[in-house]
Structure formats: C-alpha cells, structure tokens
Amino acid sequence: MSFHPPMAYDATFQRSKRTLAEPGEPFTYTAENRAKLDEIVARYPAEQRRSAVLPALYLVQYQQGYITGHAMEYVAGLLGITPADVEDVVSYYTMFYTKPVGKFVLSVCRTLSCAINGAERVVHELCHQLHVKPGETDATGTFTVLEVECLGACDKAPVIMVNDAWHEKQSPDTVKQLLDDLRAKGESSLTDCHMAAKVKG
Ligand code: FES
Known part of the structure; x- marks a missing residue:
C-alpha cells in the first residue's frame, strides 16, 4: 500500500517557449x-x-x-x-545589455564592502548629477547608471566599473570629477585594469 497520492501519468512536460530579447537587425560579426x-x-x-x-x-x-x-x-x-x-x-550576467546603453556605463557595486563604504551615496550623487534613476541613461545618451553586485575589488570599495575599467575608492566628491574627466577626455580617462580588454585585442 502506498501513501503517495496518485500521479497524473498523462502530464506532459515541455520547455516553455521563451521570447528572446528584441530581435533587432540581422547580425554577423565583422x-x-x-x-x-x-x-x-x-x-x-x-x-x-x-x-x-x-x-x-x-x-x-x-x-x-x-x-x-x-x-x-x-x-x-x-x-x-x-x-x-x-x-x-x-x-x-549584468555586464551584458539587451537594450541600448550610453557610451559610458557606470556600474556601481552595491554589495557589502561597497555598501558599508558609501555606495548608496555614490549612486545618489551620480543620479543627481545626470538627472537619472538607477538603470537609466542620461538625456545626452552618454552615461548609463547601473547598480550591480560585487565587482571583485572589495578592498578598494566603493567601486564603479566604467565600461570595462574599474574606478576604485569612489565617493560623492570623486564621481563629479570622474564625470567631468569622461566628458572632457573620453575613453582616455578610463583606467585599464580589466581582463575584458584582452578580448578586444
Ligand atoms: S563588495 Fe564591492 S567590489 Fe566587492
């Protein structure tokens, strides 16, 4: 005698049909x-x-x-x-985007080390400077602000990853300078300390 309830043997299992991100234009690599x-x-x-x-x-x-x-x-x-x-x-992975983003994506770590060292104030100041909310791109299409989990540089908290480059020990005071540098000098103001640079070659 079994104490298990009877199983519905006619149940069918199938992978749900999912819709991929917006199809966009046909794509091939250069x-x-x-x-x-x-x-x-x-x-x-x-x-x-x-x-x-x-x-x-x-x-x-x-x-x-x-x-x-x-x-x-x-x-x-x-x-x-x-x-x-x-x-x-x-x-x-949060580093992959399925919608257009700004020229510079500012990913602010909000995990423990960064959180207790002021990441929330950093995000607030960035959003204040750019007139956006987290997840949004500014009106010029230049900057996107994201909140992400640990970026692996916890001893240098709070950390912002700008595109592929880490910018460490940030504060509400330093982010204004960071934005000014990005506007004035573009990519040349980025640090060069991320493995992804090796993919670019
Ligand atoms: S907690 Fe922010 S980089 Fe690890």
Whole structure:
C-alpha cells in the first residue's frame, strides 16, 4: 500500500517557449571580430566550443553596443548551442545589455564592502548629477547608471566599473570629477585594469 497520492501519468512536460530579447537587425560579426572568435574557439577542444560563449558575447557587445535576439541566435549557431542557452548567459550576467546603453556605463557595486563604504551615496550623487534613476541613461545618451553586485575589488570599495575599467575608492566628491574627466577626455580617462580588454585585442 502506498501513501503517495496518485500521479497524473498523462502530464506532459515541455520547455516553455521563451521570447528572446528584441530581435533587432540581422547580425554577423565583422571579419575582424569573426577572426578573433575563431582564435578564441581554437583554445578549446572541438566539442567544447560552447566554452567561448562569454568572449563571443563580449565581441557582439563591443561591435553593436548591446545584444539582440538575432545576435544570440548567431552566436548560438557558431558555438553549436541553442539560442536559449545563450540567453541564459546574457540574462545571468549584468555586464551584458539587451537594450541600448550610453557610451559610458557606470556600474556601481552595491554589495557589502561597497555598501558599508558609501555606495548608496555614490549612486545618489551620480543620479543627481545626470538627472537619472538607477538603470537609466542620461538625456545626452552618454552615461548609463547601473547598480550591480560585487565587482571583485572589495578592498578598494566603493567601486564603479566604467565600461570595462574599474574606478576604485569612489565617493560623492570623486564621481563629479570622474564625470567631468569622461566628458572632457573620453575613453582616455578610463583606467585599464580589466581582463575584458584582452578580448578586444
Ligand atoms: S563588495 Fe564591492 S567590489 Fe566587492
């Protein structure tokens, strides 16, 4: 005699149909980026092409600024995985964007070390200076402010990642200067301390 309730044997299980990010325009890598991906894929065993999904997505983002549904399908085809596999990665990591963002994305860490060292005041000041809320892009299309989890530089809190570059020990006073520098000097004012720079080559 079983104490388990009877199971519904006619139940069917299927993967839910998901809608990828906005499809956008058809996407292919430039010849240069395709060559970079081929070089990266060659580092892995042939049956492990999927291991290149992170650099493949970085290359998409460097090329067109954000990652569309068509780009996910394109990457999936190149790596022999499904578009849903690619979307899982895109939606998990905050450094991948599915909508247009500003020229400079200011990702402020809000995890413990940064939180207790004033990250909230840093976000407040950035938003005040740019007239935005977290998650928004300013009216000029130059700056997007995001709140993210630990950026791995907890001993230098609070940390802002500007595109791929960490800017450490920030405060409400320093972020105004940071914005001024970015406006005046552009990318040359970024620090160069992130591994992603190696993907760009
Ligand atoms: S808690 Fe902010 S970088 Fe780790």
